[in-house]
Amino acid sequence: MKLRKFSTAKVATIAIMVVAAVLVAGCGSLGSDQNTFSPSGEVAQKQLDLFLIVLVPAVIILIGVFGAMLYIFIRFRRREGDGIPKQIEGNNRLEIGWTILPTILLLGLAVPTIMSVIELGGSPDDDALGVRVIAQRWDWAFDYTDPEYLDADGRPLSTKELYIPIDRDIDFDLEALDVIHSFWVPKLAGKQDVMPGRTNRIWFNATETGVFQGQCAEFCGIGHAGMRFTTTALEPAQFDACLAAIAANGEDPLPAECVP
């Protein structure tokens, strides 16, 4: 008897501690450079919105299930002198209910999901900036394929870090030269794999200037952890100046025009 009460209290304490820790964590860490909770672009914002749309019912269901469990543990704990409980084998109405309601809820979630899959899978704006991303163990290269960005030799400008103008869609062609990599700037958009032998596409934009961390997300060998890059989002005029400066003098040291 004593032991059982103790257990229930323990369940409650631990559950509350965990929930509290998670909440504190979620709010307390928004400053990180790779945090998907503080988007700086429209695509990442849309993906966060969808996450919150599913998070709310998920948390409600979780609280419901945990609450029901706690109630059951307290209310239906075996007590001394208890007889045999009523042998209930089922209830068809309940079964139909908890089959249909989740189906409706889940199919309801499918609507915004598919709408944004199609939107994100579609084409960027017509004035999008074209960038070819080349991934090779364990480095990135970014080629500016639009004719106005040429290097000193008159070839498309190629950089080791990514520079983009804000408020303009960037249209990426992704190519890998060896194994599978994945192109990811968490604050701007979800990832897209970079596959050898095929060209994948992704587009996104930045809505504010800044330097955002990017990283290869698909395991690619011993250099995987270090296969990182930065994305510098600049005002459009400064972006043009930055690329011109890089074309003239290279990225190292970084030209002053490229600092947001």
Next chain:
Amino acid sequence: MASIAIERPIPTLGQALRQMREAGGSYQGIWSWLTTVDHKRIGVMYGATAMFFFVVGGIEALIIRLQLARPESTLVDADQFNRLFTMHGTTMVFLVIMPLSAAFFNLVIPLMIGARDVAFPRLNAFSYWMFLFGGMLMMASFFTGNPAGSFLEGHLGAPDGGWFGYAPLTLNQFSPGTGIDYWAFGLLILGIASMAGGFNFAVTIINMRAPGMTFFRMPVFVWMTLVTSFLIIFAMPIITVALFQILFDRLFGANFFNVGAGGTPLLWQHMFWLFGHPEVYILILPAMGIISEVLPTFSKKPLFGYPFVVFSGIAIAFMSWGVWAHHMYTTGLGSVANSAFGISTLLIGVPTGIKVFNWLATLWGGSISFKTPLLFAVGFIAMFTIGGLTGVMHSIVPTDYQQQDTYFVVAHFHQVLVGGSLFGLFAGVYYWFPKFSGKFMSEKLGQLHFWTMFAGFNLTFQPMMIVGLMGMIRRTSTYEADLGYGLWNMMSTVGAFLIAFSVFVFLVNVVVSMRSGKQAGDDPWDGRTLEWSMSSPPPVYNFATIPEVKSLDPVWHDKYVENEAGETVPVVAGAANGHKEEGHEEEGHSVHLPSPSIIPLIASIGPPILAAGFIYWDNPWMLPLIPVGAVILLVGVFAWALEPTTE
């Protein structure tokens, strides 16, 4: 016709016992274990071997956690780290959870359906030995691939491609050495073990049920074993084909995945996940079956909505074939494919939810004893619910673009496979231990085990959700300090050691309880299914008289009846529900039991030797291993077919 063999029907068995003694039944030495075809002993061997591999995989996990506890750590280098996480994942999936489930299939299924053994006892032994040797072959990779000096000087030679081994990273040019070859051959051999087991239990359950045990009088654990067996039968050939492809690329220069020569990396992903997602349900359905037995017993109520729990298990199994591409949303399959697989993944949440609701309804109105098996079972429900809900989040394709390959995914599948499968399997250990040892496991140590594991589990994996959403990628050998992941990773590491402590407590509990556990009677939990009708431990022959089954939960209905007032009351001693009849034990006929045989062990030595020959086939000294292994296997198979029976 015996109602249920609640009394120990020894009498007419003198002849049977004599025969078994001749066949080695009473002999306990090492030879008896090497030659055993008794499903109970094979189950014990499966369980013990899986626990050994669990400790190995756990040590790998602890090294990984130590490395990640602090940013920019250099405890192990990236190469060793990659080999460790590859082996951790492969070990836990193929050498721990699958064989632990197989241990319960072996121990419990024949008893639950009222059979004397499985349909193919020697094939069953062969399954175990193939599992053992496949696992050992894979582990052997740790001791290979090092420079000529000492093992400690060089890198460990284990596979380094991750547990899902994405091509082309696993091709020779990117993963030189023999690690991936060991991995692939190890998985092929384990696949044979699983296939043999799958067929064995499907045939056993379909053909060997006691009279009266219709499909819908089968316990849910039997149902889930049947469903899992079919999943294994259909899933294993797919991974087998994929492994042959990668081995052809690596050993013989074929071009399945080599892009430079026109190969297709995506082919591997389709093959692997078409196997891999049903595999996930192969890992969880047996645990769901176990807790569907534990919850009714400890709340003294029948399972709520039995047919719905059964059908939702079948529905999950069918749907598991249509969700594989949700592992591949970011590979560029296009909006239509991503939408379709998003919907199928959302919908697989429906039967999963039905199970959770029915388990809760089983507890509702019950009289719940909080013994260790029940704690693990309700721990399963709680943790699996989180795992299921995070799974729903992954089906929201655009949010998955953010979560894919991050620690959020790592947290999700550990939530399902540790908080789910492993908790369920531990519930099973505590539940059935008294049946097979005759003794209780210590309740005190059991409670300590559960609470430290539960706390350690949450401390380890909930912070992973946070760092995942903060953008920490999985399989990263380290991370930079300014990303702010340090605190969360430190929490995970502390939690991992708490889990390790809990497992230590468990192992101590097993040893202590085996030696000096409290005596458990034949029916210590007031059970409902046939295994509780026999002695603890059960006799070698299981049932002297095959019982006749008249209902679901037959043992319960032999003990309790409804009185005129509609209350459930114990049967008055000796009255036995009005249908107590003597079994018609056929005088002069002995119980037919399969004879022990060494041949399954001999036959299973062949495949790993064959594999070693292929792994080193460019070395003329190793090449002869190929014919040697092949001959051993062939001789074993023929000897098997021609082996005389004892009669």
